[in-house]
Amino acid sequence: MTWHIVRKDWRLLWPLAALVAIAQSANVALQILLGHFGEPPALAVVGQTFPYVVWLGIVLLITATVHQDVLPGATQDWLVRPIHRRELMQSKLLLVLIAVHVPMLLADLSHTLSEGFTIAEALRAAAIHTGLVILVLDVPVFAIATVTRSATEVLVSFLAMWLVVLLGVGIGVAARRGAPPPFASTGMQWMTPVFWSVVAGIAAVVVVPLQYFSRATKTSRMVVACAVLVAPMLSFSSWNAAFSLQQWLSPKPSLARAIVVSFDPAPTDAPAQDGAEAATNTALLPLLISGVEPGSIVASDRAMIRLIDQNGVLLFAGSTTGNHPRDDFHVRVGSDGAAHARQRIILPERVHGRVRTAVVRAEVDYSLTLFQRDSAAAMAAIDGSTRSAMFGWCRTRIDQDGDDVEVGCLNVGPPPTCVSAILENTVTGQRNPERLSCVPDYMPFPVHLFPDVLSQFGGGVKFRDPQGLARFPVDGSQLASARIRLTSYQPVAHFRRYVVIPDLRPADWIATTAER
Amino acid sequence: MIVHAAGVWKTFGRVHALQDLNLAVPEGSAFALIGANGAGKTTTIKALMNITQPTRGTLTVLGADSRRLSPRELSDIGYVSENQEMPSRMSVGAFIQYLRPFYPRWDRALETTLLRRLALPTDRKIKDLSHGMRMKLSLACALPFRPRLLVLDEPLGALDPLVRDDFLEGLQSQVGETTMLISSHELTEIESLTTHLAYIDRGAVVFQETLPDLQNRVRSVRVTLMTGDVVSFVDTNFSEDGLTARLEAQFGRVSHIETSRAPLRSMFTTMARAMRTDGASQ
Numbered sequence: 132m133t134w135h136i137v138r139k140d141w142r143l144l145w146p147l148a149a150l151v152a153i154a155q156s157a158n159v160a161l162q163i164l165l166g167h168f169g170e171p172p173a174l175a176v177v178g179q180t181f182p183y184v185v186w187l188g189i190v191l192l193i194t195a196t197v198h199q200d201v202l203p204g205a206t207q208d209w210l211v212r213p214i215h216r217r218e219l220m221q222s223k224l225l226l227v228l229i230a231v232h233v234p235m236l237l238a239d240l241s242h243t244l245s246e247g248f249t250i251a252e253a254l255r256a257a258a259i260h261t262g263l264v265i266l267v268l269d270v271p272v273f274a275i276a277t278v279t280r281s282a283t284e285v286l287v288s289f290l291a292m293w294l295v296v297l298l299g300v301g302i303g304v305a306a307r308r309g310a311p312p313p314f315a316s317t318g319m320q321w322m323t324p325v326f327w328s329v330v331a332g333i334a335a336v337v338v339v340p341l342q343y344f345s346r347a348t349k350t351s352r353m354v355v356a357c358a359v360l361v362a363p364m365l366s367f368s369s370w371n372a373a374f375s376l377q378q379w380l381s382p383k384p385s386l387a388r389a390i391v392v393s394f395d396p397a398p399t400d401a402p403a404q405d406g407a408e409a410a411t412n413t414a415l416l417p418l419l420i421s422g423v424e425p426g427s428i429v430a431s432d433r434a435m436i437r438l439i440d441q442n443g444v445l446l447f448a449g450s451t452t453g454n455h456p457r458d459d460f461h462v463r464v465g466s467d468g469a470a471h472a473r474q475r476i477i478l479p480e481r482v483h484g485r486v487r488t489a490v491v492r493a494e495v496d497y498s499l500t501l502f503q504r505d506s507a508a509a510m511a512a513i514d515g516s517t518r519s520a521m522f523g524w525c526r527t528r529i530d531q532d533g534d535d536v537e538v539g540c541l542n543v544g545p546p547p548t549c550v551s552a553i554l555e556n557t558v559t560g561q562r563n564p565e566r567l568s569c570v571p572d573y574m575p576f577p578v579h580l581f582p583d584v585l586s587q588f589g590g591g592v593k594f595r596d597p598q599g600l601a602r603f604p605v606d607g608s609q610l611a612s613a614r615i616r617l618t619s620y621q622p623v624a625h626f627r628r629y630v631v632i633p634d635l636r637p638a639d640w641i642a643t644t645a646e647r
Numbered sequence: 648m649i650v651h652a653a654g655v656w657k658t659f660g661r662v663h664a665l666q667d668l669n670l671a672v673p674e675g676s677a678f679a680l681i682g683a684n685g686a687g688k689t690t691t692i693k694a695l696m697n698i699t700q701p702t703r704g705t706l707t708v709l710g711a712d713s714r715r716l717s718p719r720e721l722s723d724i725g726y727v728s729e730n731q732e733m734p735s736r737m738s739v740g741a742f743i744q745y746l747r748p749f750y751p752r753w754d755r756a757l758e759t760t761l762l763r764r765l766a767l768p769t770d771r772k773i774k775d776l777s778h779g780m781r782m783k784l785s786l787a788c789a790l791p792f793r794p795r796l797l798v799l800d801e802p803l804g805a806l807d808p809l810v811r812d813d814f815l816e817g818l819q820s821q822v823g824e825t826t827m828l829i830s831s832h833e834l835t836e837i838e839s840l841t842t843h844l845a846y847i848d849r850g851a852v853v854f855q856e857t858l859p860d861l862q863n864r865v866r867s868v869r870v871t872l873m874t875g876d877v878v879s880f881v882d883t884n885f886s887e888d889g890l891t892a893r894l895e896a897q898f899g900r901v902s903h904i905e906t907s908r909a910p911l912r913s914m915f916t917t918m919a920r921a922m923r924t925d926g927a928s929q
Contacts, residue, residue, distance in 0.1 A: 139734075139737075139741075139745045143737065206731060207732050208731050208732055208733045210696070211696055211721065212749055213722035213750065214721075
């Protein structure tokens with residue numbers, strides 16, 4: 132009888148299903164038009180917002196599917212009919228798969244194939260994308276639809292849940308004196324949506340059968356409420372626990388075993404990291420990172436510092452970057468297996484005034500990540516094109532200002548987390564300075580969800596300074612014989628180190644104007 | 648017994664909708680559940696249909712625990728309620744077509760007969776039907792599979808006389824073929840169908856008996872006194888034995904006594920008033 136119920140619902144819902152399928156196709160067409168460089172800009176804005184319309188359509192379609200046979204209440208006709216509850220549930224799940232995911236699969240396949248990806252790549256990407264939508268969108272919406280009676284109730288429920296989560300996170304931030312959730316804007320921020328999805332999934336796995344087999348709406352709504360209350364708490368899971376999980380998920384933890392991090396007061400030319408605060412309470416401690424595979428990158432995800440005076444009194448304990456939710460530094464390791472870094476320490480004014488000229492013991496607890504060179508691709512600097520497993524399909528062009536070689540890529544999966552781009556003359560071998568771009572994302576199972584099956588990413592590599600202050604070895608005149616070399620780096624090991632500086636005088640390491 | 652309830656309670660928060668309800672519906676009967684508004688008739692019906700579950704007690708329908716009514720039992724039960732929400736965007740014909748495969752004993756000929764007799768437009772959407780037409784559709788969907796038990800919850804409410812006649816005609820055709828459990832305030836209309844009756848008050852069955860027994864117990868009495876005055880009342884505990892003596896003790900010299908069968912409506916109003924008086928005096 133499962134198919135019989137599916138057919139009944141389909142006859143009633145096909146116009147809405149068709150509308151959602153058209154919206155999905157329109158979204159694909161839009162993303163194809165936007166191409167490698169996300170242009171024109173006006174269309175890019177539509178390209179960013181239209182997927183939300185598609186998602187809203189999916190939400191309404193799932194809701195309508197479930198609500199053809201509403202579960203809460205005592206007046207629905209189906210309750211008195213000889214309908215197997217299991218078959219009713221199966222029919223709804225089946226219709227969602229048919230009405231939402233068959234068009235989605237087709238749209239994803241047409242997008243990936245039209246961009247020249249292989250059938251195997253397209254199938255894999257489409258399957259992962261649709262699976263992800265099922266987990267992230269369908270399952271929670273389906274569960275909420277089983278405890279409501281109308282689309283309005285579903286939308287109001289989601290709004291209420293969103294407000295509760297927002298309020299919960301707000302309370303958490305306030306309790307942390309304005310500090311954001313521990314792993315917000317770090318490579319571990321994938322954990323928050325994953326934790327939320329796991330909670331939503333568990334709640335749905337409880338609620339959906341509970342509703343279909345027992346129609347225990349009150350209990351089901353309690354389960355949903357508990358899940359909503361738990362969700363913001365998970366955002367504030369302890370860093371140590373989360374990083375331990377991340378360490379456990381490291382693909383090559385052994386590569387980090389030999390790495391040593393030490394305070395290195397010898398003069399260094401290691402640059403201060405972007406974003407160093409232009410304030411006198413910012414110290415830049417020189418660090419030496421050694422025992423690393425040459426060519427790797429080491430990034431500091433978080434550094435917690437404790438300053439203790441000569442009498443053993445704790446003067447300060449907290450993050451080296453105050454409330455700034457960003458990595459402290461990322462440095463490339465030289466051929467000698469070592470790298471110099473500057474540890475930025477932003478002290479509160481009150482503490483800084485006390486410790487500035489004092490000699491204190493500093494203990495820094497580092498959470499670090501080692502990135503290993505993964506793969507490389509090269510293409511002509513002008514109108515170049517290349518395909519690779521890591522970057523997908525990339526193209527180059529000169530930007531509108533005429534000072535950058537712009538690289539745009541489309542890939543079946545997320546963008547690489549760390550990419551270096553070098554503009555080099557293939558004839559002379561000259562190179563412009565490397566541009567290293569890292570947006571850490573340590574998700575162990577890289578997946579891409581939005582705006583559709585393909586991710587679009589890119590950036591620019593300078594060859595001309597519009598002010599004329601800097602000269603580049605490879606300038607505009609050499610572009611015809613130049614190429615862009617892209618190298619991706621993947622996080623392979625997460626590790627912790629503990630650095631102790633017995634007698635630190637912060638005043639000696641205050642950032643100078645030049646460094647700022 | 649096709650329906651059997653023993654010590655059934657249903658509680659909503661602090662409200663006891665059913666309190667130790669006991670009920671036995673014999674197979675083949677046309678069983679009327681009567682009682683004032685809020686007495687617990689609809690809750691009883693919803694509990695036996697497993698739309699809501701009893702808080703405690705035993706309730707069996709067609710030999711199965713009402714909490715575990717399976718499609719097998721439900722394919723033997725027809726249900727008609729004025730609050731039934733049928734899929735409004737479906738047409739009458741599509742809805743009937745949808746229901747057919749769920750009932751192994753669905754009789755297409757009977758379906759056609761019912762649709763014709765109840766004058767149901769098969770091409771019209773359910774949402775475009777009047778309340779009366781929806782009730783007729785509900786009946787038309789409850790009979791073609793020849794249910795062993797037909798449960799009707801306030802089926803006649805808000806029906807105009809013409810529709811009511813059509814509806815009752817449809818029900819009359821089922822008398823003897825199926826067991827009917829009817830909850831209704833339209834006592835005059837259902838009287839001709841009813842073989843058994845249970846009176847529910849404040850969530851409990853006050854009494855249940857066959858209609859002939861009840862009609863013998865509850866009689867209309869018209870007493871003409873020697874003074875020429877006439878007194879009429881319904882005696883809910885009627886007995887021929889010592890009748891004159893009892894009446895003379897209450898009213899004085901009696902010249903003539905006339906007894907007749909009380910209509911169901913009169914029985915109900917008399918009993919309901921008596922219950923209300925009892926309730927107020929407690």
